[in-house]
Amino acid sequence: MSIAYKDSRFLQPISMLYSLLLMFVIIFTNKGMHYPFINFASVTLPFTIILFVLGDITTEVYGYRKTLNIIIQSAILVIIFTIVAALISKITPTYVPTEWQQGTDQSAYYQVFRKTPFYMATYIFSFLIATYLNIRVISRWKILFNGRYFWLRSIGASGIGAFVFCILDRLDHFLIAPHYPFSEIVSLTVFSFFTKIIGFIILAYPANFIVRLLKAAENINTYDYYENYNPFKKAPELK
Numbered sequence: 001m002s003i004a005y006k007d008s009r010f011l012q013p014i015s016m017l018y019s020l021l022l023m024f025v026i027i028f029t030n031k032g033m034h035y036p037f038i039n040f041a042s043v044t045l046p047f048t049i050i051l052f053v054l055g056d057i058t059t060e061v062y063g064y065r066k067t068l069n070i071i072i073q074s075a076i077l078v079i080i081f082t083i084v085a086a087l088i089s090k091i092t093p094t095y096v097p098t099e100w101q102q103g104t105d106q107s108a109y110y111q112v113f114r115k116t117p118f119y120m121a122t123y124i125f126s127f128l129i130a131t132y133l134n135i136r137v138i139s140r141w142k143i144l145f146n147g148r149y150f151w152l153r154s155i156g157a158s159g160i161g162a163f164v165f166c167i168l169d170r171l172d173h174f175l176i177a178p179h180y181p182f183s184e185i186v187s188l189t190v191f192s193f194f195t196k197i198i199g200f201i202i203l204a205y206p207a208n209f210i211v212r213l214l215k216a217a218e219n220i221n222t223y224d225y226y227e228n229y230n231p232f233k234k235a236p237e238l239k
Helices: 011-028 045-062 064-089 104-113 116-144 150-176 182-218
Strands: 032-035 038-042
Touching: 011 045, 011 064, 011 116, 045 064, 045 116, 045 150, 045 182, 064 104, 064 116, 116 150, 150 182
Parallel strands: none
Antiparallel strands: 032 038
């Protein structure tokens, strides 16, 4: 059973929320803060957790294909925004308000956005692979378990995606910053993974509640029985 995009009341807002959260992550991914038991980690860690869970919710209600479209469209929007923002930040202003310190405020734009395309590329690469595995697993498990135990499937599928994401994301950082202590990269990877798992467990019940509300409101419960999970091929047409 499926639902057309135009007939859904909540799919478009969910898509907008997904794009917004992903944009937050890209912009602030290099902003760090101190966490318990770890010296430094990205302030965007909670946003990444929510993105995984939101993917679970969307896949459970609307199916694998529509969730994949949301992920790809959000990634494209973020890529365009990041590139345009980086280019605009390099433009020398022809007018600077008197209340601004000459040069200082303008250079801040460049300082913030000059490395954003790089962080975007490494994050999007890791995130696309991880979220693809996540939504594929939860879609197949839904069929396997006949739609039961969403909360458990969400934790398991998100955990698989988070594990792949943490490995790929830290590998990128290790390759571009070989001077960074390997022990700290390992500890940060372990911390990031287990923090995500804890986050998935905490959000499992609220996510299950949201899924029930959406299924009732949209009158839909999608099973991907005939889905082609190749992301480069179109969805099969049901006859």
